Amino acid sequence: MQQTIERPAVCAGIGVHSGEKARLVLKPAPVGTGVVFRRTDIDAADTEINAHADAVSDTRLGTTLSNEAGVSVAVVEHLMAALSGLGVDNLIIEIDGPEVPIMDGSSAVYCELLLQAGLKTQSAPRRRIRILERIEIVDGPKRATLSPSDDTLLTLRARIEYDDSVIGIQQMALRLAPGMFARDLAFARTYGFARDVDMLRSIGLARGGSLDNAVVLEDGAVVNPEGLRAEDEFVRHKLLDAVGDLMLAGAPIAGSYDAVQPGHALNNALVRKLLATPSAWCWETDSDLRARTGERTRAAV
Numbered sequence: 048m049q050q051t052i053e054r055p056a057v058c059a060g061i062g063v064h065s066g067e068k069a070r071l072v073l074k075p076a077p078v079g080t081g082v083v084f085r086r087t088d089i090d091a092a093d094t095e096i097n098a099h100a101d102a103v104s105d106t107r108l109g110t111t112l113s114n115e116a117g118v119s120v121a122v123v124e125h126l127m128a129a130l131s132g133l134g135v136d137n138l139i140i141e142i143d144g145p146e147v148p149i150m151d152g153s154s155a156v157y158c159e160l161l162l163q164a165g166l167k168t169q170s171a172p173r174r175r176i177r178i179l180e181r182i183e184i185v186d187g188p189k190r191a192t193l194s195p196s197d198d199t200l201l202t203l204r205a206r207i208e209y210d211d212s213v214i215g216i217q218q219m220a221l222r223l224a225p226g227m228f229a230r231d232l233a234f235a236r237t238y239g240f241a242r243d244v245d246m247l248r249s250i251g252l253a254r255g256g257s258l259d260n261a262v263v264l265e266d267g268a269v270v271n272p273e274g275l276r277a278e279d280e281f282v283r284h285k286l287l288d289a290v291g292d293l294m295l296a297g298a299p300i301a302g303s304y305d306a307v308q309p310g311h312a313l314n315n316a317l318v319r320k321l322l323a324t325p326s327a328w329c330w331e332t333d334s335d336l337r338a339r340t341g342e343r344t345r346a347a348v
Contacts, residue, residue, distance in 0.1 A: 053165030060148025066254035069144025076137040100318040106311035128291030129157035132228025152236035178302030180327040191306040217282035235283035241265035
């Protein structure tokens with residue numbers, strides 16, 4: 048069944064790129080609402096932004112959503128990943144700034160916030176997107192695919208490779224079963240290289256970045272005094288980002304995601320291609336699945 052939260056939840060922090068403070072109020076939403084951001088700091092006729100792949104307007108070091116009026120909200124992926132990982136379908140997110148707070152650079156705070164608010168089962172069945180045909184996006188050495196599977200859940204695989212001794216080659220596979228995201232991915236922080244900080248800030252990015260909200264690498268070492276939360280924290284964060292970006296399809300995905308050197312641009316292109324290929328997917332509920340399974344069983348008998 049679809050889910051929302053039992054009661055409102057509030058948090059505040061700074062944006063990793065803008066450096067601006069923002070306050071979030073997460074509010075329960077009716078069945079069929081989906082995830083909707085609402086900018087409360089802007090005096091405009093339309094301040095609502097649907098969390099959907101078609102609304103993605105920028106993918107530089109984060110995923111930015113915009114509506115037709117030009118109102119936007121940046122770095123939504125960590126919050127969207129928490130919603131996907133905990134199975135929250137319907138939510139209103141009020142925000143009084145241009146960017147979702149980065150918190151500690153992971154999804155852990157958002158998972159805790161949602162769980163404290165309580166998850167509420169609603170009266171309508173959850174629809175998922177069943178992958179029927181393989182969809183692929185290739186961009187030089189980068190590649191991402193969505194493929195059919197017999198599972199009702201999303202399976203993720205990713206491989207990353209850096210010319211850096213701390214990261215090197217990392218790969219991981221994970222089935223997004225209940226509880227798995229909060230346990231295995233939510234803690235993984237975003238990361239970057241100290242050598243890139245000045246360049247990023249010169250183009251208006253990373254102005255709120257610090258050792259409190261990112262893993263920073265320099266000269267083959269982790270600068271953060273506390274070190275890593277896991278040796279493969281880097282590939283885990285890439286999977287976390289993918290969970291958030293795939294949530295922008297508008298529903299949970301039943302299929303397999305496989306990526307090499309993934310990023311927000313690649314993930315968004317993959318979701319857009321999927322949605323633009325009607326033969327590659329269909330809507331499905333548990334009732335639909337039971338009906339098809341029953342038909343196959345009767346045919347076999």
